[in-house]
Amino acid sequence: MVGYRYLGNSGFKISEITLGNWVTHGSQVGDDAAIKTVHAALDAGITTFDTADTYANTAAELVLGKALEGQRRESLEIFTKVYFPTGPMGPNDTGLSRKHIMDSINGSLKRLGTDYVDLYQAHRFDYETPLEETFQAFADIVRQGKALYIGVSEWTAEQLRDGHALAKQLGIQLISNQPQYSMLWRVIEGKVVPTSEELGISQIVWSPMAQGVLSGKYLPGQPVPDGSRATDEKSGANFIKRFLRDDVLEAVQRLKPIADEAGLSMPQLAIAWVLQNPNIAAALVGASRPEQLADTVKASGVTLDADTLAAIDTALGDAVFADPENTYEVSPKARLV
Numbered sequence: 001m002v003g004y005r006y007l008g009n010s011g012f013k014i015s016e017i018t019l020g021n022w023v024t025h026g027s028q029v030g031d032d033a034a035i036k037t038v039h040a041a042l043d044a045g046i047t048t049f050d051t052a053d054t055y056a057n058t059a060a061e062l063v064l065g066k067a068l069e070g071q072r073r074e075s076l077e078i079f080t081k082v083y084f085p086t087g088p089m090g091p092n093d094t095g096l097s098r099k100h101i102m103d104s105i106n107g108s109l110k111r112l113g114t115d116y117v118d119l120y121q122a123h124r125f126d127y128e129t130p131l132e133e134t135f136q137a138f139a140d141i142v143r144q145g146k147a148l149y150i151g152v153s154e155w156t157a158e159q160l161r162d163g164h165a166l167a168k169q170l171g172i173q174l175i176s177n178q179p180q181y182s183m184l185w186r187v188i189e190g191k192v193v194p195t196s197e198e199l200g201i202s203q204i205v206w207s208p209m210a211q212g213v214l215s216g217k218y219l220p221g222q223p224v225p226d227g228s229r230a231t232d233e234k235s236g237a238n239f240i241k242r243f244l245r246d247d248v249l250e251a252v253q254r255l256k257p258i259a260d261e262a263g264l265s266m267p268q269l270a271i272a273w274v275l276q277n278p279n280i281a282a283a284l285v286g287a288s289r290p291e292q293l294a295d296t297v298k299a300s301g302v303t304l305d306a307d308t309l310a311a312i313d314t315a316l317g318d319a320v321f322a323d324p325e326n327t328y329e330v331s332p333k334a335r336l337v
Helices: 031-043 055-067 098-112 131-143 157-170 192-199 236-243 246-253 256-262 266-275 290-299 306-319 324-328
Strands: 004-006 013-015 017-020 048-050 077-082 117-122 147-152 174-177 202-205 280-285
Touching: 004 280, 013 017, 013 280, 017 031, 017 290, 031 055, 031 290, 055 098, 077 098, 098 117, 098 131, 117 131, 117 174, 131 147, 131 157, 147 157, 157 174, 157 192, 192 202, 246 306, 256 266, 256 306, 266 280, 266 290, 266 306, 280 290
Parallel strands: 017 048, 017 280, 048 077, 077 117, 117 147, 147 174, 174 202, 202 280
Antiparallel strands: 004 013
């Protein structure tokens, strides 16, 4: 079964392997398969589910809501997000203004078929809205009982510090950040993680398998497999390109003997690696087929010894990207519509 970790400096526990439905549900995978995957996650002991209003332009939330119908709500942890353009993408259909946040939470709850979400996350930082306005809206949502906790995604160390101070002032809890993190992509280690540890904020990390590259299925010099994320132009393909260089793929192949030695599959090694970091509360995983999850969840509770961690660093060498300055480039500097 899957282990649990506290989310930030709170008494709230989440499953350390969490099912996300970014590029799969509503886009890459049909509804029936997506629902089966959610049920497989529940069977495997995953009770935490992460989505966003923008995924497949709201369709992913609908699918997740449908998949969780009939489950005991108190036994689930449901997360969603706000920021990116949704719906007809009018001038107020994006960002972190009070109007967009209030409209979005109501739409998300309706689609998810629930009265509240456990965690409501700012999907990026909004440079065009005063932070005070954003956090006042979040505080009102918490007081209305529509969200229990507040999180963010891909915020810089300084943004986390400013948001945390405002949350404290307003009497609400900012307990998580959701950045990209994997063996190949370590930009949060320099500034975001130390600041988060100081503030009592956990990371819920997306793409712990570097968009599937760390599974080892993408081979140097070979065409990408049909039906993989690298062929999903709707969302996955653009994100994965940076990891598909031959030097990176060759480095990933060097992990195979390390995984074998540890008695793990390549995906298990990748998930277990991110979970060695105590500031990580959960690794977000996706699955297009239910059976993929049975393998992935075996990474829960695995301890990698110092020799294994050192061997991973040696194998990957220069393929690792760890520049903390990259964290300042993720949130768009202007609204997208």
